[in-house]
Amino acid sequence: MVLNRRFHQPPMMHPRRRADISKRNVDTLFQSADFQHGVARRLAGAVQIPTVTYDGMGPVGQDARWEIFYEFSAYLKETFPKLYRALVVETVNEHGLLYSWHGSERELKPLLFMAHSDVVPAGKANSNEWTYPPFSGHYDGEFIWGRGSEDDKSNLIAMLTAVECLLDCDFKPDRTLVIAVGFDEEGGADQSYGARCLAERLIKRYGQNGVEVIFDEGIAGIEQRYGTEFALPATAEKGYVDVAVTVTVPGGHSSTPPDHTAIGFLAQVIARIEGNPFKSQLIRQNPTLTFLRQAALLSKNMPDDLRDAILETHSSKKLLEYMDADRERRAMVRTSTAVDMIQGGDKVNSLPENVTALVNHRIAIQDSVQDVKDHYIQLLAPWAEKWNFNLDAFGERRQAKNIPCRSSAVTEGGTLTLTAQYELESSPVSEWEDPRFRWLASTIKGVFGDNVVVAPELLSGNTDTRYYWNLSPQIYRMSPWRASHDPRGTRMHTVDERMPVKGLMEMVRFYHEFIRTVDEMRV
Template sequence: MVIRHYELGKTHSSNPETLPKQPIFYPNERADISVINSQTVFRSKNFRDVIARRLAGAVQIPTVTYDEMGLVRVDPRWDVFYDFSKYLRESFPNVYEKLEFATLNEHALLYTWKGSDSTLKPLLFMAHSDVVPAPESTLDRWTYPPFSGHYDGEYIWGRGSEDDKSNLIAILTAIDCLLNANFKPRRTVIVAVGFDEEGGAPGGYGARSLAAHLLDVYGEDGMEIILDEGIASIEEHFGTEFALPATAEKGYLDVCVTVDTQGGHSSTPPDHTSIGYLANIIQEIEKNPFQSRLTSKNPTTVYLKKAALYAKEMSPALRKAILDPSAVNEVIKYLNSSHETRTLIRTSTAVDVVRGGEKVNALPETAYILVNHRIAVEESVQIVKDHYLRLISPLAKKWNFAIRGFEGEETGNAGLGTLTLTAHSELEPSPTTNPDDERFGWLAGAIRGVFGEDVIVAPVLLTGNTDTKFYWRLSSQIYRMSPWRASLDTRGTMMHTVDERMPVQGLLEMVKFYHEFIRVVDEKRRSVD
């Protein structure tokens, strides 16, 4: 979330005493747990080093998934996940002894901490054990080898240290601490760990199987709250600390545009080769972006209003525009001025792959592009497909090409060639979690109880996708966040790239949050079912 780029000027916010107060929750029961863990265990250097070593050991097991992976139990690249499961069992013996544990599809892990009150819906935590590769071409740029799990007293270095083994280790550590304090939940707590979130299996071997199992056991809307990974969620915007749980995520679609033409010798070329036609198509795509919109369906709207009300520093013009419903076009203009923030209010378009040509003296018969889209919450897969047909049909007519649409239908005359449109990896935008629901208040109150009453909690939109895409039917309250202060990494997050690392202080914050959130939610009851 990069709204902070819009700090065009500074002024003090409205009088905070006139604003509605956000909730702040601390566990009311078992005060001894707070004394022992929060005031003693969590503050000890020994505990800090223990959790750092746990994460370091997890990083040292290279649970890499690739875009093209074979079946589990067939492709040997999955076998390293057996080592990872063994490592978790050895690192958390008390968790494995006290909680129900199951594996699905060999490497998906499911932990169930049974509560004493079966009428209460479970609290579900999600994580994933797989990581993206560390390309050999980048190895000399790493401060420490990518799977070294090096711990220097401040950071744990290596692939997966942040995304997402930090969340997994923090969740299991928090549960372990509660078990050691003899905490017995009334509300069941579930931890579901996928193993192909990073794209190793297009069909979904891990989270898909976990979600199907949980749906079978608990039914639709069977979870009270689902919490999955997200951005490092405590950030400073406009001179104010914000906690940023994502309450929706954009959809996804890859579009392939293929140009087929006659070949021939390059000594007698036509006006355009298939690559030349493709260049014109790329130009047309980039000249016609999707419309930017800011509606109530987009969590960005709520975030901006919270920022305008509570932020200590903000451009007067931006604050005024945000709080004036008739000035929405001005707010859109602000957001459109950066390629980073405009992705929050429109379907994004990125031409990422171009292929064509085999030899320099042969006209290429076929060339294609792959275009990636992250679909705005107000739009759909079909809207993106329709957009392409509107853009490309006039070109096909102009060039005397046939056009083959997404459903295989063909129109026009293939006098000089054919344009073919295909779609891949279709995913609609997620449902949007209602921030007015009292359960959002539970989350906000627990966040402020851990990170301080000066922290403002505001929902945001996640522009990427998580494993929650398989869990939509299990709860209307789905949040995506990694609960630690991004400012603890002074050089900025390095997720998915060279020198990925996790500050041990951030890891400790995550443990504290999960520890307290479990207790807060355990004491809460919904006023209306």
């Protein structure tokens, strides 16, 4: 690894045309308390509509739980009447929304913003732990509280508000702007009623690589690290696969148990899986490597030994040791393994015949879905042979040899079955040296200050962009606000999710300026 090649931070950039817009909106309107409270109340109203998606929801039109999304669409139309008059608004599969603000230069590829209207459940078991009810949309002048206030209704409200402010200034774009709003991003991995349908519509309309830049949600993108503010747009996502591990053995009465029940055997398998993690690697294509280089070159308080390990090629072992020492860092360089669900046994005096564990994997850039499958086969085939089990691994069956075993536990044999559910390879990596990344970095600096260091990062989760890979090679994922605005840290997907008004206004300003900047740029 050669780590000492410097990525020069681009200069901060402000839109050059229409200085009157900057004066009216950025310098005056956005500083107004009345305007800020108005935007906050818009978000509060959006939070009050419980657009929850659950795993395994049925198709739109068949599952009644989708009906609430009609109310949300009506709320947006009522809240942004000027935008609905000026833009072309399409409904896709009932609840997906596609806003198109057509530019005057049709040969320019469009800018695409993404968001989603659905939220995760708030959980009845912990409802009493919320400071305010999870769908109250309580606004206390500093925070908007409730499920979806951060993930992801804040981005959506900020985008639409930014467009409305530009409409108020009679801004007419050269480049078409598209806002695609999915409605099942938080659903199960096998659901694809929203973003997939939106992506199919856009592919037909603009063609392969027909979009200039795609910008979607991500982490709260401005963070303090090593005493320095970093903006961290993700330029890639890890892959995904769930592996179901099932042990099948003869049942019977619990009064005459074998040495190991099906659950006992499964426990051995789980211990073997957890005890043999995937190998950590930091390859050149991983955006984490670029972030580390930028941190080593530009951060204020990075320890000298870590800085040296990053910048010196012979210190790669030490660098990997540093990454492996923390689970958040480790996730950036390794395929993760999480045993999340287990099923088996239905009565205390009956030996279970079938037990299953579901293991979630977020696949690192250096690995593939097939690598995960191969890892399981290599790891568990010896175990199956030891215990005289048949091995049915991802559709390929290996018969047990039926060799007599010393332990009475396996006299009747068994089967170990491995199946893969929802296979997704890691995403393409958007090139950080591309001029479009510099457009983004320069805009971020213009909004958040020249002292902010912009560096790409890898996203360990998955967003709706998984359906949009064919639309553009430049896809960025980031929620453009300072995480430091909430001293408790971001609370997405947990109790007391909330959005600081300061962060919400940073989002509005970012989208307002990025639309104008990209409108002026040409590749």
